[in-house]
Amino acid sequence: MASVVSFFFRVIMGGIFLVSGLAKISDPYRFILTMREFRLFPEVIVPFTAVYLPWLEFVVGLFILLGLMHRSSALILLCLNMIFTAAIVSVMVRGIDVDCGCFGLLADMLGMPDMADYKAVVRNIVFILMNVQIMTARKSALSLEGYLRRKAR
């Protein structure tokens, strides 16, 4: 049962981060502007982070979806979600009204509200819990890693 739940969570997390990574990769300048609005990071590292972070999301999303190194990928996603949550909470505490930037261009295309508010925090906490389940499940159904391990025996 846990392995099936883990599989569903993998599909959800992998799909979301794959798509959000792609949306940010397609428009890095928008992501730079969003990061500047957060007023959290030094200007020197903003362009580098805007180039690196979307690709990290994309690679981790792909790995988690395929079930390849999915526990380590879930751990990275867990850390990323914690950082995102801390950034959003910091913006809320300081009273800055900014776009969350979580889904980049996609939010505009689908007309989804993408603000850095309590809804984004709740969503991130749900993501963190999903990642914990993926990390702690002993087995995960339909994973490429499990298939390769069975094939090697």
Place this chain on the structure above:
Amino acid sequence: MPLDTMKKTIAEILFILLLALFISLMYNTASPTGVKLIKKSGQKTAAGHPPTHRLLGTGRPAPLRG
């Protein structure tokens, strides 16, 4: 957590982080809309536009090299 599992997890995390770093830098270098990561002093870094080289004081474009 056993030591072997911990080592394996750390190795996997490093692999994923470095893979993402490699792909992001390669893509950014190859992409026409790539972000300028290093700003040289005195160089205008308008988004996506290469700096225009002009001969000092003349206003004429510098000759192409190579």
